[in-house]
Amino acid sequence: MTQKPLLQIRDLNVAFDTPRGQIRPVRDVSLDIFPGQIVALVGESGCGKSVTSLSILRLIPSPPGKVLSGKIMLDSRDLPALPEKEMRKVRGKEIAMIFQEPMTSLNPVYTIGDQIVEAVMLHQHVSTKQAYGIAEESLREVGIADPRRRLQEYPHQMSGGMRQRVVIAMALSCKPKLLIADEPTTALDVTIQAQILELLRKLQRETGMAILLITHDLGVVAENADVVAVMYASRVVEVATVEEIFDHPLHPYTQGLLRSVPRLGAAEGRLESISGAVPNPARFPSGCKFHPRCSLSRQAAASAPAEQTVEIKTVEETFRVLKICTTVEPDLREVQPGHWGACHLIENYEGSKVSLPVLNHRREVTANAVAAEREGAVVVEVLQGKEG
């Protein structure tokens, strides 16, 4: 397949100036998004996934933040270098974004109609009347009952789920090529989460747009993503197709994440968790940033000669890890065809080549899944009735 990627992020570095020195929440991040693909960016809070997504649209508050280096190519334009005027045409029209908190992502002083129409009229040269028509149509598309009446309402008159639908309608009203969804379901309760994701997937199929899905919810990833990039402490540590990531996770962090997801039927007592906490971006550890929490490195150190290991003392415990993990930062290498990882302990890592993670993959939609989605859609409609 020789399709051109829609968005290419190349060696992106973002820095924030703080009173206690510069911190760098995003380092050497590379990512490709192809048209019609859903790419999930996964990681714990503070790993840099939101900053990555914000820097695509140049929404990082500046000062204190700035893009140090790297390219973000949309078609053939480099977004960080684009003049502000050109950038405004990209925002909303080519790349749209929806935010985590639907309670605050709508302006409380305007009706939702006013807010959608403003964006529509900015990017599509239509009359006010036509713009209201488009707004009404996009509200209908996201499954809001009685859209004409809803256009006249203020955000505080709606529930969280409805607001997130409105936010999606607003983002999609100008038919963007790429939608950045920054934890679109985190602030919603579980039943509404399922509806919103189903809606996003449906709209994605209908319009053929690409979605960059930022999330820490692996369930969401498993159900929606085509390609998964796992971020840990400012770096991408593993990239693979969604099937690969869930079947054969290679990076110890990804393995840890998957082990800490509760499974039905697996009654094993306590749920496993990754020990320790995400390091503070101002004091990242040397070498591989995951080594203080890495179980794989500890296991390897137990059987390795003493001169290849290093002792680490923390308040809680004392343990040994491999020396290489504390000294050499692993690059992202293609350890298996179509599977990139950044860990010294992955099999044949040393022999693999450093390369850019480019994966033009779509998940297979089985007949079963489609049926399940249809069933889901029925549930959604029933729930919608309740919500209204």
Added chain:
Amino acid sequence: MSSASINAAGMNSVEPARVEKRRSWLASVVHHALGRWGTRLGIGWIALVAFCATFAPFLANSFPLLVRVDGRWSSPAVIHLTAVDFTLVIAAASLLVLIRLKKLPWAIRAWWFAGILGMTLPLTLFAVKPPLVSGYEEYRDLKHEGRVQWMLSAPVPYSPNDHLTDQFDFTHPQPWAPSRSHWFGTEQNGEDVLSVMIHACRIAMSIGFISTGIAVFIGIIVGGLMGYFAGIVDLLGMRLVEVFGAIPTIYLLLAFCAAFERNIYMVMAIIGLTGWTGDARFVRAEFLRLRGQDFVHAAIAAGLPLRSVLFRHLLPNALAPILVSASFGVAAAILSESVLSFLGLGLPVDAASWGRLLNQSVGQGGGFHLWLAMYPGLAIFLTVFSYNLIGEALRDALDPRLNPQ
């Protein structure tokens, strides 16, 4: 069909609870503020002052509203109207009509009002040429001579600059205490106090609104830019605010009034140009708080230009504290003008102002004239108090912790 009707019924049952919520946020704030009797009294008094300011020549005028002299009908009061008088009356009339046109959105009504005002003022300035005042006693003399067959006078039949030269009485010098013909008495030049007070409403209204308008305008621009861009802009802006905040307004006013010709517009400009620092701080703080919110990010992410982000999305959300500070600012401006006039500076000598009447309450011979201190003092007090009441009510209504919603 049946499910639809069930749905509709379900919605209807929810509806009554929502009626209260069917307002924009700002409208609900105004509604809450208006619910207090103190605010209503304040607004009532301000409305009275505004009414007096608009219709002053019809309320207090030496020239009769309608008169028949030697068999000829005329309306000397209307003939002597100035361009400003005309504009105010037309503005009031159009305001009444526009408020009645409930179908038009508020924004369009505001544009219409601005348009009418913008058209009327130059037109009247060009077209209305009142005759030079020959003598305020003209119609009193005519009546005395018995040539007036019928006359409808203004409720207060004296103009503010009418020195009652025809009623000069060596044995009973001005100022005269309140009497049946001069309800609030007269001041030292013989001007009727009530008439002066009615005409002084204009200065009280305009000095408050124009100087506060200037202050709020500068405050929004400077504070908005500081809050939105933060960083170095904020740093420089705050130093500018500190510099302007350190200027003692009253001394600046005194110095300018002593150095230049007395001019009310200069007073307004100085009060406005030195008074914006508080507004700028408020706007800055609000913008700093709001710029990190998702809806601002969403507005930028939608590709809206900076102008729209700043003034359409941030400003209305930051308006609340500005409204409060503006209503206190109006009160402060009125007080400043009164202080200046009391000191005998600021306004031209013949301008009708409450402060000037206060100034006259201490006679040249050292006597104290109570009515010259009490009535204008009461007017100043009530006006300032009213604006403070309104400001206070707005502040409470804006405080979400006190708001039941």
